[in-house]
Amino acid sequence: MTSRQLNKLATRIGFWVLVAVVLIYAIFPFYYAVITSLKPSSELFSVSYWLDSLDFSNYVAIFSQGSFVRAIFNSILVSISVVAIALLLGITASYALGRVRFRGRTTVMLVILGVSMFPQVAVLSGLFEVIRGLGLYNNPAGLILSYTIFTLPFTVWVLTTFMKQLPQELEEAAIMDGATPWVTITKVFLPLMWPAMATTGLLAFIAAWNEFLFALTFTLSDDQRTVPVAIALISGGSQHELPWGPIMAASVTVTVPLVVLVMIFQKRIVSGLTAGAVKG
Amino acid sequence: MTPEPDMTTTTTTPSAPERARPYRGTKVRRQRVRAAWTFLAPMLVALALVAGWPLLRTFYFSLTDGTLSALGAANFIGLENYLVYDDGAWYGLLTDPLWWRSVWNTVFFAVVSVSLEVVFGVIVALILNAEFRGRMLVRAAVLIPWAIPTIVSAKMWAWMLNDQFGIINHLLMTLGIIDSPIAWTASATYSMWAVIMVDVWKTIPFVALLALAALQMLPKDCYEAAEVDGIHPVRVFFKVTLPLITPALMVAVIFRLLDALRVFDVIYVLTSNASSTMTMSIYARQQLVEFQDVGYGSAASTLLFLIIALATVAYLYLGRKQLQLGGD
Structure with a gap:
């Protein structure tokens, strides 16, 4: 009795x-970023695993900088526009690829798959030449245009797999009605x-x-940047004196919305990721 | 327009196929094919504008002496950016030791980080596949690293790996594993491992989710049989589970490998342009943007593209061959 x-x-433990x-392992780095961001800069250099008091000076510091607020605005503008364009072009293209049988369909699918494997570099x-030629250098519109290279193939691919699963009868009925x-x-x-x-919009x-x-x-300029670039370029007096408090505050600020989204749409994201990959 | 109920019922009656055929016939069919191309056109134009044309231009630039400020004035110089014999010595990208160092770094990074991700991803997937209380909560928590922007995760780890005030050095010294702080991101020995550590942390969730999806599709009965026969779970894993989820893992591996071969952000933020962690993407961008040498940088970009294309083709070819062998 006992040994079994x-x-x-033992197995349970x-x-x-x-x-x-x-x-x-999954949570600690983010947790540590949060507590670092809530410490005054004087306490930053003694390691501790929890907080004794709350200090919002780092958040005040980054939000009083116009460029960071502007970067958040740019990021929202770019991301939402990219999603809208990808979904609009993606839904029509996925109808063509998922519901209509025509010559060249496989070729188009291969082209889409090929583009999604492009190294950005x-x-x-x-692309630099195209963007400058269109007069979109140092402009969020240039980013919106260039981001379609990775959002569009992915969106089309996933929407096509979903589109294929819808029942045939629906469409036949519509065709008979002359739609x-x-x-x-x-x-x-x-x-x-x-x-x-x-799902695809969220992933895009x-x-x-x-x-x-x-x-x-x-x-090029501070007021046209998006959040990741703004964070990467936060610098202090010298290379060895990075202002870690404000960097962590900025990091937490841009990550919290994403973490909340992921928590809420957990199931959808999982199904989107696996649909995109497993069927790929 | 919603389909009326009687319409849907008529399509299910025996006469439906005959009635449906005329609609499938030439006129509707032709209209549909035309509509399909009309719908595809905007997407294809967009892809041509942001992917096809720029790629061709990059190929062309790699054969010129263009600079970033004077792209229009680029002169055709043939393959000189790649290799040129001049005055008794060879020059060009193919003779640059730093380029070959970047190639090696990229391959090393890709192979090591993807291998670690697969091993840990499968372990996490096995945990999430077990039935226990709070499983959904754990799954949500595991997704967090995936949701964090790469730049942010690189900064978070840069702070944790800070040589003087970082918590990792503090922890390792408290535990007595090291006697003096390690300069994780600055030292040539450790920086590559620091980069791999951050990348592995960020992408385990992706591999774990794909592996979990595969695990959940496995038939339950062979596990029950194995349990009845008293076979050790570890043996069951290697003999039953692993072979069954291998196809799904292979998909995860190709996605991750293609990602890892073009790695840029995490390394740029953690170690900047240091040669000990320089990858092909970092090298190409440094030439292109910082040194403004579009011709030379485009040559590096072109080689990177060719290497990735070759790797993909080889992988698909080998994968198909293996599948065929398995089929016999």
């Missing part, structure tokens, strides 16, 4: 220890595609919100 039960108990380790100089393809999309499929669109939003290389290269 002991064994079981071992399992919970493992769960605890995973939890600490490979198009950097060519044009555009009416079929907007009146029949759109209402059914909302969940899929929410996160990707655009986090993008760094294009934002760093295609913007």
Whole structure:
């Protein structure tokens, strides 16, 4: 009796220890960023694992800088525009790819898959020329344009897999009623595609919100930057004196909305990620 | 327009196929195909504008002496950016030791970080696949690193890895593992491992989720059989679970490898342009933007593109071959 039960108990304890380790590993860095951001700069240089008091001076410092507020605004503008464009172009394209059989369909799918594998650096100089040619250098519109390179293929791919799963009868009924393809999309499929669109839109939003290389290269002045670039470029008096308090405050500020979104839409994100990858 | 009930019922009656056929016929079909291309056109134009054309221009720039300030005045110089013999010595990208160092760093980073991510990702997936209280909460917590922007996670870890005031050095010294602080991000020996550590932390959730999705599709009965037979769980994992989830893991691996081969942000923030962690993307961007040498930088970008394209093709080819062998 005892050895078997002991064994079981040990397994249970071992399992919970493992769960605890995973939890600490996943959460601790963010937790540590939060407590660092809530410390006055004088206490920053003694390591502690929790907070004795709250101090918001770091948050006051970053929000009193116009450029950080401006960067948040730019990030929101860019991310929402990117999502809107990707969904608009994605839903029509996914109807064509998911519901209509035509010659060249496989080729188009391969092109989309190929573009999603592009290293961003490979198009950097060519895209720089395009953006400057259109007069969009150092302008959020240039970022909106360039971000379609990674949001659009992904959106089309995932929406197409969802579009394929919808029942055939719906569309046949619409065709018999003489509905044009555009009416079929907007009146029949759109209402059914909302969940899929929410998922892909959310993933596209996160990707655009986090993008760094294009934002760093295609913007120049403080008031045109997005949040990741603004954070990366916060600097102190010298290389070795980075203002860690304000950096952590800025980091927490831009991460909290994402963490909340992920917590709320956990299920959707998981299904979107796996749909995009497993069917890929 | 919502489909009327009687419409849907008629399509299910036996005569439906015959009635449906005329609609599938030439006119509607042609209209649909035309509509399909109309719908695809905006997307294809957008992709051509931001991907196709810029890629071709990058290829072209790599054959010129263009600079960032005078892109229009670029002269065609053939393959000189790649390799040129001049006055008794070879010059060009292919002779630059720093470029080869970047290639090696990128490959090392990609292989080590993806391997670690797969191992830890599968472990986390196995935990999340077990039934226990608070499982949803743990799954949500595990997703946090994935949700944090790469720049932010790099900054967070940079602070934790700070040589003087960082908590990691503090912890390791308190535990007596090291006697003096380690300059994680500055030293040539440790900086690559610091970068890998941050990347692994950030991307375990992605691999874990894909592995978890695969685990949840496995049939329950063979596990019950194994349990009845008293086979050790570790043996069951290697003999049953792992082979069954390998296809899903392979998908995760290719996604992660393609990501890792173009890595930029995490390294740029943690170690900047240091040569001990310089990757192909960092090298190409430094040439392009900081040194303003578009011709040379584009040559590096082109090689990076070719390396990734080759890796993809090789992977797909080998994957297919393996599948066929498995089929026999």
